[in-house]
Amino acid sequence: MSIDPRSHTPVYVQLADLLRQRIEAGELSPGSLLPSEARLTQEYGIGREAVRMAVALLRSEGLVRTQRGHGSYVREIAERTKIELAAGNSAIARMPTGAERKHLGLDEGVPVLEIRDAKGRTEVLPGDEVELTRPTSD
Amino acid sequence: MSIDPRSHTPVYVQLADLLRQRIEAGELSPGSLLPSEARLTQEYGIGREAVRMAVALLRSEGLVRTQRGHGSYVREIAERTKIELAAGNSAIARMPTGAERKHLGLDEGVPVLEIRDAKGRTEVLPGDEVELTRPTSD
DNA sequence: CCCCATTTGTGCGTATGTATC
DNA sequence: AGATACATACGCACAAATGGG
Numbered sequence: 116m117s118i119d120p121r122s123h124t125p126v127y128v129q130l131a132d133l134l135r136q137r138i139e140a141g142e143l144s145p146g147s148l149l150p151s152e153a154r155l156t157q158e159y160g161i162g163r164e165a166v167r168m169a170v171a172l173l174r175s176e177g178l179v180r181t182q183r184g185h186g187s188y189v190r191e192i193a194e195r196t197k198i199e200l201a202a203g204n205s206a207i208a209r210m211p212t213g214a215e216r217k218h219l220g221l222d223e224g225v226p227v228l229e230i231r232d233a234k235g236r237t238e239v240l241p242g243d244e245v246e247l248t249r250p251t252s253d
Numbered sequence: 254m255s256i257d258p259r260s261h262t263p264v265y266v267q268l269a270d271l272l273r274q275r276i277e278a279g280e281l282s283p284g285s286l287l288p289s290e291a292r293l294t295q296e297y298g299i300g301r302e303a304v305r306m307a308v309a310l311l312r313s314e315g316l317v318r319t320q321r322g323h324g325s326y327v328r329e330i331a332e333r334t335k336i337e338l339a340a341g342n343s344a345i346a347r348m349p350t351g352a353e354r355k356h357l358g359l360d361e362g363v364p365v366l367e368i369r370d371a372k373g374r375t376e377v378l379p380g381d382e383v384e385l386t387r388p389t390s391d
Numbered sequence: 392c393c394c395c396a397t398t399t400g401t402g403c404g405t406a407t408g409t410a411t412c
Numbered sequence: 413a414g415a416t417a418c419a420t421a422c423g424c425a426c427a428a429a430t431g432g433g
Contacts, residue, residue, distance in 0.1 A: 125420060132351075151398055162422045167399085171306070175313035175361065177348045183263075183399050184429030195345060200338055203389040207333060208346035208364045208380035210314045213273055224313060226346045226364035226380065233389075242346035242364065249387055251341040251371070261428090263400060289417065300402040305419095321418055322410030 118159050126161050127168035133159075134169065138178055138189055145191040149179060177224030177243065190222060195246040203233040206247055215239055256297050264299050265306035271297075272307065276316055276327055287317060287325040315362030315381065328360060333384040341371040344385055353377055 118129045137143045150158065155166045170187050173179045181187040200206060211219065211227045219227070219241050226242035256267045275281045288296065293304045308325050311317045319325040338344060349357065349365045357365070357379050364380035 120421085127420080153398075162420095164421055164423095168420085171309060175309075175348070176350075181399075182430085184397080185431085186398060197343070200344075200385065200387045202387055205335070205384050205386040206338075206344070207384050208366050210316075210362055210364060212277070213270055223310075224348055226348065228346050246343050246345050247338065247385065248343040249338045249340055252390075258401085258427095264402095265400085291417080294402095302401060302403085306400090319418075320410085322416085323412090324417070 118161060120161070125165075127165040127172065130155070130159060130161065130165060130169035131172045134173060135176075135178065138173075143189050145189050147189050149187040149189065151186060174223045177222065180222045193241075193244045195244055197246050197248050198240070200230070200247050200249050201232070204230055206230050208242060211239070256299060258299075263303075265303040265310065268293070268297060268299065268303060268307035269310040272311060273314075273316060276311075281327050283327050283329040285327050287327065289324060312361045315360065315364075318360045331381045333382055335384050335386050336378065338368070338385050338387050339370070342368055344368050346380060349377070 118126055118133070120126055122129065134143070134149065143149065149155075149170070152163055152166045152170070155161075155169075156163050159166075170179065170181060174181060174187075178190060179187045180190050207229050208226050209229060211221055211225070215221070215227060216223075216225075219239070221227070221241055221243075228240045228242050228245055228247065230238045230240065256264055256271070258264055260267065272281070272287065281287065287293075287308070290301060290304045290308070293299075293307075294301055297304075308317065308319065312319060312325075316328060317325045318328050345367050346364050347367060349359055349363070353359075353365060354361075354363075357377070359365070359379055359381075366378045366380050366383055366385065368376045368378065
C-alpha cells in the first residue's frame with residue numbers, strides 16, 4: 116500500500132489511514148513507538164507537514180500519544196470499569212475541558228462521561244475507562 | 254494574558270488555552286468567528302504553524318468548527334435528545350472512526366456513544382446530541 | 392557533568408488549490 | 413474578476429526535550 120499525491124484525499128489523511136490500519140492490525144501494538152517523523156517522510160516520500168498532521172489526526176482520535184523529544188506511542192487500551200447508571204440519573208458524552216483533561220490525566224482525543232443525578236450534581240469520568248451499565252431487573 | 258515562548262508548555266497549547274478561556278468566558282460566543290490565522294499570528298507574535306495547531310486542538314475538543322475558505326467558528330451547543338438506556342444494555346463513550354464521523358455528519362472533536370444490548374448488538378449515536386437517561390422505577 | 396544523536400516543537404518562505412464574498 | 417482566507421504540501425533551520433555514552 117502506498118500514497119498517491121494526486122489523489123483527492125489529502126496526503127496526511129492517506130497516511131493516517133495507513134497507520135490506523137497498521138495499529139488496528141496489531142502490527143503497531145499498544146505501547147509501541149511509531150516510526151519517527153523523519154522515517155515516515157522518507158518511507159512514504161512525503162513532507163514533514165503531512166506526517167505531523169497525520170499523527171495529530173491519530174492523536175485527536177485517541178489512538179496515539181506523543182511525547183516531545185521521544186516519539187509517538189500507540190495508546191494502550193484501558194480496562195473499562197463497569198459503572199451502573201443509577202435510577203433517575205442521566206449521562207452525556209463530551210470532550211473534556213483543558214482543566215478536566217489535566218486533572219484526570221487524560222490524553223488528547225479521549226472523551227469524558229458526565230453523570231448527572233436527580234439533584235443536578237454532576238460527576239465527570241474518564242471516557243476510556245468506563246462502561247455504563249443498566250442491569251436487568253431480574 | 255500573553256504567550257511565553259520560553260515556557261515548557263508548547264506555544265500552540267498556550268494559545269489554545271487562551272482561546273478556550275475566551276470561548277468559555279463567552280467573549281467568543283457560539284456561532285461567532287474566531288480571529289483569522291493571520292491576525293492571531295500578528296496579535297500573539299507567534300508562527301502560523303502554532304496558530305494552526307492551536308485551532309486544530311480546539312477542533313479536536315469540539316469547541317470550534319472550521320469552514321474552509323471562511324474561517325473558524327465557535328460551535329453552537331446542540332440540543333440533546335433524551336435516550337433511555339434499556340435494561341441489560343451498556344454504553345461507552347469514544348471517538349468515532351472516520352467512516353462513522355462521515356456517516357453521522359459529526360464535526361471534529363465530537364465523541365460517540367456506543368450502546369450495546371444483551372445480544373452484543375451495538376448502535377452508535379452522536380455524542381453531542383444525546384443524553385442517556387435511566388428513569389426512576391416509579 | 393558534558394556531549395551527542397534522535398525526536399518533536401516552532402518559525403518562516405513558498406506554492407497551489409479551493410471556497411467565499 | 414478580484415480579494416480574502418483557509419487547506420494542503422514542500423522545503424529549511426533552529427530550539428527544546430530526551431536518553432545514552
